[in-house]
Amino acid sequence: MTQLLLDQLSKTVAGQPLFTTDRLSAQTGDRVGIIGANGAGKTTLARIIAGQEADFTGTRQVTDTVVLVPQIAPTEDKSGGQSMLARVRTALAKRPAILILDEPSANLDDQHQRWLNRTLQHFAGVLLVISHDRTLLQAVATTIWAVDDHHFSQYNGTFDAYEMDKQRRTANATDAYRHEQRERHDLQLAAQKRREKANRVRKGGRNLSAAERGNTKSLRERTAGKIERGAHAMLDRADRQVVTEKPHQVASIKLVATDLPPVQGKYLISASDLDLRRDGKLLLRRASFRIKPGERVALTGANGSGKSTLIDAILAHQPQTHLAASARVGYFHQDMTELPTDRTVWATMARATTLDVNRTRQVMGAFGLTARFYDRLVGDLSGGERVKLQLLAILVSASNLLILDEPTNYLDLPALEALADYLVGYPGTVLFVAHDQAFRQRVATRTLAVDHQRLADPQSTAQGTPATDLPRLRFEYDQLMQAPELDQAKLKELRQKIAAAQHENG
Ligand SMILES: Nc1ncnc2c1ncn2[C@@H]1O[C@H](COP(=O)(O)OP(=O)(O)OP(=O)(O)O)[C@@H](O)[C@H]1O
Numbered sequence: 001m002t003q004l005l006l007d008q009l010s011k012t013v014a015g016q017p018l019f020t021t022d023r024l025s026a027q028t029g030d031r032v033g034i035i036g037a038n039g040a041g042k043t044t045l046a047r048i049i050a051g052q053e054a055d056f057t058g059t060r061q062v063t064d065t066v067v068l069v070p071q072i073a074p075t076e077d078k079s080g081g082q083s084m085l086a087r088v089r090t091a092l093a094k095r096p097a098i099l100i101l102d103e104p105s106a107n108l109d110d111q112h113q114r115w116l117n118r119t120l121q122h123f124a125g126v127l128l129v130i131s132h133d134r135t136l137l138q139a140v141a142t143t144i145w146a147v148d149d150h151h152f153s154q155y156n157g158t159f160d161a162y163e164m165d166k167q168r169r170t171a172n173a174t175d176a177y178r179h180e181q182r183e184r185h186d187l188q189l190a191a192q193k194r195r196e197k198a199n200r201v202r203k204g205g206r207n208l209s210a211a212e213r214g215n216t217k218s219l220r221e222r223t224a225g226k227i228e229r230g231a232h233a234m235l236d237r238a239d240r241q242v243v244t245e246k247p248h249q250v251a252s253i254k255l256v257a258t259d260l261p262p263v264q265g266k267y268l269i270s271a272s273d274l275d276l277r278r279d280g281k282l283l284l285r286r287a288s289f290r291i292k293p294g295e296r297v298a299l300t301g302a303n304g305s306g307k308s309t310l311i312d313a314i315l316a317h318q319p320q321t322h323l324a325a326s327a328r329v330g331y332f333h334q335d336m337t338e339l340p341t342d343r344t345v346w347a348t349m350a351r352a353t354t355l356d357v358n359r360t361r362q363v364m365g366a367f368g369l370t371a372r373f374y375d376r377l378v379g380d381l382s383g384g385e386r387v388k389l390q391l392l393a394i395l396v397s398a399s400n401l402l403i404l405d406e407p408t409n410y411l412d413l414p415a416l417e418a419l420a421d422y423l424v425g426y427p428g429t430v431l432f433v434a435h436d437q438a439f440r441q442r443v444a445t446r447t448l449a450v451d452h453q454r455l456a457d458p459q460s461t462a463q464g465t466p467a468t469d470l471p472r473l474r475f476e477y478d479q480l481m482q483a484p485e486l487d488q489a490k491l492k493e494l495r496q497k498i499a500a501a502q503h504e505n506g
């Protein structure tokens with residue numbers, strides 16, 4: 001029987017405590033889901049378990065050899081999804097007693113995700129899976145190790161059970177917070193009343209004679225003092241009583257169109273009768289489509305179906321494709337790892353940004369890259385932090401067309417939401433690939449699907465989200481407003497269209 005035990009582990013990075021742990025244990029047959037925010041230390045914990053990282057304190061007992069499939073690896077000549085699959089298959093073939101997979105579902109299409117879930121359910125040894133993928137976690141994990149506020153703790157149960165338990169705890173905390181606030185308010189009111197009473201006592205009644213006033217002065221003063229001390233104690237208590245921190249929310253960010261260079265022409269990207277091949281293999285037959293300014297188009301299709309190849313063709317101005325001359329492209333591609341690693345986070349952003357310092361900080365903050373990251377070297381960032389930085393560098397550059405190939409890999413939930421918010425509020429045009437269906441559904445105004453070498457172009461997303469013209473109309477409006485001569489008639493027409501579209505969207 002294989003045993004794995006970590007007890008009171010403590011890991012420090014660059015002089016700062018990164019995490020500590022409870023007693024974490026697993027044995028043959030256990031499947032552990034390791035979850036937590038980007039940069040919380042999940043990959044670091046995996047490396048400690050695998051024996052690749054020896055700089056820590058506490059107990060580590062591992063009775064067998066460990067195979068670790070790392071988060072980011074060179075993809076060589078395969079697509080991102082195919083490369084991850086190959087590495088998982090190789091690792092499984094070794095039949096390890098302990099297997100750690102770091103974000104194995106990144107880049108996988110639906111079919112391969114299902115394959116992965118099934119395969120891992122039948123794994124015979126100890127399985128540890130680091131993931132942000134809720135479907136995978138629920139399908140596979142029997143135990144959860146969650147890192148929260150720099151501490152790993154163990155929950156014996158499925159991911160859903162863990163989430164429910166956590167929700168209950170958060171609800172309790174919110175209740176406790178509200179309750180505390182109410183009590184605090186009551187105490188403050190009571191204290192205020194006492195102070196007023198103390199003042200009245202100090203002054204004495206209106207119908208006191210001068211002599212009486214003089215005689216009772218010190219008594220009144222003493223009594224008032226006592227009442228005031230009582231009030232003070234109440235206020236003290238009110239302050240001490242607040243132990244629960246207010247649950248905070250991140251503000252969403254919006255870019256305004258004036259930040260972007262204007263687009264000329266009716267279409268930003270188009271293709272007509274495009275045949276697409278890679279290594280002699282036909283991927284697309286006679287594909288035609290057109291993308292208008294302001295659209296957010298999701299490109300979908302199985303692993304290896306040619307999504308990235310199509311994007312490459314557009315960017316390379318291949319025959320039968322057209323990219324508007326006024327397009328300023330911000331391009332993110334799968335598992336980008338090409339930022340210079342010896343530069344700091346701030347220096348990287350400063351090079352890329354066209355926004356002022358405050359806006360740049362704001363946008364970074366919304367993605368969780370706060371001031372404490374500014375002096376950190378890119379090479380020291382976690383997988384998710386690196387993806388955030390690379391995305392941010394693109395988002396703050398003055399692009400009017402974003403082409404994002406799998407930008408959601410490795411992102412934690414808050415970052416995923418910040419990205420979705422950002423794109424929904426972005427007035428330019430977006431062409432993106434994302435295996436995360438919920439993300440696609442939120443962001444896309446339209447879907448292009450690669451299926452059996454055909455490009456299907458339904459006018460709305462597969463999930464039935466209605467296409468909305470709103471972003472494009474707003475964008476056109478802003479463009480017109482910037483034109484040297486105002487076309488009042490056209491502006492009026494656009495205003496009416498925008499109002500109508502807003503009405504349609506509720
Ligand atoms: N030399 C260093 N100096 C400062 N911070 C460092 C250094 N090396 C690593 N870190 C930080 O340690 C933290 C933990 O990194 P780790 O890769 O374990 O996170 P993770 O939980 O796997 O995150 P992700 O979900 O993004 O993969 C990160 O915030 C990283 O920036």
Ligand SMILES: [Mg+2]
Pocket residue numbers: 042043044071102382383384
């Ligand atoms: Mg990691």
